[in-house]
Amino acid sequence: MAASFVPRAVFPVLDSLPRSYYLGHHNKGLQKMKTLLSSTDLVIECRDYRVPLTSRNPLFEESLSGRMRLVVYTKKDLGSAGSKDNSGKEDIIRKWHSPYPVLFSDHKSRKDVRRLLQYAKEFASHSTSLTGTRMMVVGMPNVGKSSLLNALRSLSLGKKKAAKTGDQPGVTRSISTSVKIIDGADGGEGVYLLDTPGVFVPYVPDADHMLKLALVGSVKDSIIPYTTMADYLLYHLNRIDPSLYAKYHDPTNDVASLLQAVAYSTGRLQKGGEPDLDATAVWFIQRWRNGDFGRFVLDDVREDALERKKDEDASRGMSVSQARKAAKEVIRARGRKIAASNG
Numbered sequence: 001m002a003a004s005f006v007p008r009a010v011f012p013v014l015d016s017l018p019r020s021y022y023l024g025h026h027n028k029g030l031q032k033m034k035t036l037l038s039s040t041d042l043v044i045e046c047r048d049y050r051v052p053l054t055s056r057n058p059l060f061e062e063s064l065s066g067r068m069r070l071v072v073y074t075k076k077d078l079g080s081a082g083s084k085d086n087s088g089k090e091d092i093i094r095k096w097h098s099p100y101p102v103l104f105s106d107h108k109s110r111k112d113v114r115r116l117l118q119y120a121k122e123f124a125s126h127s128t129s130l131t132g133t134r135m136m137v138v139g140m141p142n143v144g145k146s147s148l149l150n151a152l153r154s155l156s157l158g159k160k161k162a163a164k165t166g167d168q169p170g171v172t173r174s175i176s177t178s179v180k181i182i183d184g185a186d187g188g189e190g191v192y193l194l195d196t197p198g199v200f201v202p203y204v205p206d207a208d209h210m211l212k213l214a215l216v217g218s219v220k221d222s223i224i225p226y227t228t229m230a231d232y233l234l235y236h237l238n239r240i241d242p243s244l245y246a247k248y249h250d251p252t253n254d255v256a257s258l259l260q261a262v263a264y265s266t267g268r269l270q271k272g273g274e275p276d277l278d279a280t281a282v283w284f285i286q287r288w289r290n291g292d293f294g295r296f297v298l299d300d301v302r303e304d305a306l307e308r309k310k311d312e313d314a315s316r317g318m319s320v321s322q323a324r325k326a327a328k329e330v331i332r333a334r335g336r337k338i339a340a341s342n343g
């Protein structure tokens, strides 16, 4: 690292960013989940390993309480789970959720999926239901709920994909029928899992939270300018280790300069040879999401952080209808932007 390089201590405040992405199908899905709660034995709440705090959704606390819950931190492979640094974080996260159990998973790891299956089997073995054990997977958009369902079903029953997955949020838009993930023993009914649409938080307190959720893919990419997201990623890369992008540029806080260098190096050029900064920003972000520019946790995980976050959420409490209004404004603004760019 160049001796003179000083990474930014804070990311500039961007008041113009949207603070909500709570869409109609999120609300509809949540209402349906509530009606299904009485016939659900276990709620499996998925959270993204890279944002254990920012992904806290007060709507789930409010709507799904009173049911036994298993918390699964997905995409642990992208947060470098297993490193010494993270084992302390995982202990803190477990404490946050106590008495609920917590598992950390990578959907491609047979060991992790097997551990989840073991938990589900053990849970089901205490059930007396004649219609099988009913589980429901919930979580923020794009956190990996459908992938988890597919992985459980594939490992347990050797069956093909039952739920559609994708790298943008909102692939699952409604609740369909539950899918068997474990055969019943001695002719019993087994375990069924219900996939649900991702539900975004009603209101995001500040731009930093919104950028984190956008970076991990909970918000559709077109909502926040690509270069702003790339700049926010650069801010984190510099915080962790600027050599993560050493192939393209010396340590820098100037995202345009980095994107230009990447554009020339990867051939992302417009007609006339000018670097295509938007296309390069998308590529840069996608590569990070694939784990190619470092794997790390974006939130600051400390013992008291969850309590502080809860206080923050409570003090900024926003009703669902206010959240929907804010979300409609985001959609209208997006429409205006598209109309303006179409001339």
Ligand SMILES: Nc1nc2c(ncn2[C@@H]2O[C@H](COP(=O)(O)OP(=O)(O)OP(=O)(O)O)[C@@H](O)[C@H]2O)c(=O)[nH]1
Residues within 6 Å of the ligand: 074, 075, 076, 077, 078, 105, 106, 107, 108, 139, 140, 141, 142, 143, 144, 145, 146, 147, 148, 164, 165, 166, 167, 168, 169, 170, 171, 172, 173, 196, 197, 198
């Ligand atoms: N690296 C990694 N990627 C994952 C993992 N789990 C899911 N993904 C990827 O994350 C993306 C989103 O997965 P989905 O299963 O569609 O997410 P979802 O929560 O069902 O999304 P919604 O439809 O928005 O509710 C896909 O590209 C998956 O391949 C994981 O453990 N590790």
